[in-house]
Amino acid sequence: MQTPAPNQTGSADKIWSGRFSVPIADSVKRYTSSVFFDLRLAEFDIQGSLAHAGMLAHTGLISTTDLADIRRGLAQILDEIRSGKFEWKLDDEDVHLNIERRLTVLVGDAGKRLHTARSRNDQVATDIRLFLRAAVDQLLGQLGAVQDSLLDLASQHTETIMPGFTHLQVAQPVSFAHHLMAYVEMFERDRERMRDARRRINRLPLGAAALAGTGYPIDREWVARELGFDGVSLNSLDAVSDRDFAIEFCAAAALVMTHISRMAEEIILWMSPRYAFLQVGDAFCTGSSIMPQKRNPDVPELARGKTGRVTGHLMGLLTLMKGQPLAYNKDNQEDKEPLFDTVDTLGDTLAIFAEMLRDVTVNAANMREAARQGFATATDLADYLVRKGLPFRDAHEAVARAVRAAELAGCELSELSLDQLREFSPLIESDAHASLTLEGSLASRTSLGGTAPVRVREAIAAARLRRQS
Numbered sequence: 001m002q003t004p005a006p007n008q009t010g011s012a013d014k015i016w017s018g019r020f021s022v023p024i025a026d027s028v029k030r031y032t033s034s035v036f037f038d039l040r041l042a043e044f045d046i047q048g049s050l051a052h053a054g055m056l057a058h059t060g061l062i063s064t065t066d067l068a069d070i071r072r073g074l075a076q077i078l079d080e081i082r083s084g085k086f087e088w089k090l091d092d093e094d095v096h097l098n099i100e101r102r103l104t105v106l107v108g109d110a111g112k113r114l115h116t117a118r119s120r121n122d123q124v125a126t127d128i129r130l131f132l133r134a135a136v137d138q139l140l141g142q143l144g145a146v147q148d149s150l151l152d153l154a155s156q157h158t159e160t161i162m163p164g165f166t167h168l169q170v171a172q173p174v175s176f177a178h179h180l181m182a183y184v185e186m187f188e189r190d191r192e193r194m195r196d197a198r199r200r201i202n203r204l205p206l207g208a209a210a211l212a213g214t215g216y217p218i219d220r221e222w223v224a225r226e227l228g229f230d231g232v233s234l235n236s237l238d239a240v241s242d243r244d245f246a247i248e249f250c251a252a253a254a255l256v257m258t259h260i261s262r263m264a265e266e267i268i269l270w271m272s273p274r275y276a277f278l279q280v281g282d283a284f285c286t287g288s289s290i291m292p293q294k295r296n297p298d299v300p301e302l303a304r305g306k307t308g309r310v311t312g313h314l315m316g317l318l319t320l321m322k323g324q325p326l327a328y329n330k331d332n333q334e335d336k337e338p339l340f341d342t343v344d345t346l347g348d349t350l351a352i353f354a355e356m357l358r359d360v361t362v363n364a365a366n367m368r369e370a371a372r373q374g375f376a377t378a379t380d381l382a383d384y385l386v387r388k389g390l391p392f393r394d395a396h397e398a399v400a401r402a403v404r405a406a407e408l409a410g411c412e413l414s415e416l417s418l419d420q421l422r423e424f425s426p427l428i429e430s431d432a433h434a435s436l437t438l439e440g441s442l443a444s445r446t447s448l449g450g451t452a453p454v455r456v457r458e459a460i461a462a463a464r465l466r467r468q469s
């Protein structure tokens, strides 16, 4: 849809100007209008109006001729908007009044009857819910696409060994696939949160009118069915003033971005020559205008940066709502820009990550070397001693002394001879070296959710199945 800047010079009277003795000041007009940004709701506004008009005819509040006129007018308006011909006017304040005014020009009295039993307060609340429901459906698919990219990469790396870190210190060997699957889990929870938020987004406020309901014999359930809502909101004051659903969505979105940001941070670290664990394709990097050797991970860096702004939008909406008395207040007009920006930022970020994660070159040798150098199998030697009957705390102490000796000797635990190892515990025998290898360590972690290749392959298969359901 094209969204030209609204015309600022229109001079028509305001639709609501009847009770005012002087015209509204230009500065106030600019300050209070929202058409610059809420024209984005136009298609949803028309969808809502069509359902409302249908209900008005169904209940006999307008004639079928009026309904036909309204449908014809709204269809033309939709055409004009899609082709960029619709003239948005600052004077008409917002998307709702712009469309209503045009409808009245096109079809006369039928257009003037459309607003029967409706207020912009329940109208705008309906529009945002329709917008957000569509956005959530799209974002659910995009989250799934990121998961698919991760799953495809993970399935190639169940045996690729890297150091697992705690405190960013080498801790225990894990597979790269296992590490990637941690993010698949995070995004699965994100999908759950989005689906859960959708349930509360999908309630119809229309019919609450300005705040108190209406005396017309309307049929709200009829409109809800028509628009695909799961039900109607049950209190008219709450219906027009509730923005919980937008806050919930932004909270879920901030968590998605937090997960993306954690992954971005790791990609940035791993791309640095100090790690050199992987590279993302040139298409996702940029160079430096002064340092010819540079290859910068701009995409993950920007994603990490944009996380701040999405979290900011959540704070903005919470703060917007905290002092508002019931019911509708003009403050609520401020909900749209943060919401739109959250949807856009999330959509763009997920799309680019789904692509980027399909263009990753893994340096398995460097990953393995980093795991090898960090005494990553020390716990495995302690576990070996526990299996020989030593209490874990004593085993921990014996291996700690062995690590210190290896460190002094400048070698790895696995490079100490059997005799050297036996100085730390006579329980160590020739089979101990097997538990010191990275592969042995990895394969031994077979607990549910562990990093053993057999478990991770199961996890990948289960996640793929989940994607299909």
Ligand code: ARG
Pocket: 034, 038, 094, 120, 121, 124, 328, 330, 332, 333, 334
């Ligand atoms: N543009 C307004 C908004 O976004 C529409 C509702 C206006 N209602 C009112 N009573 N002024 O919130």
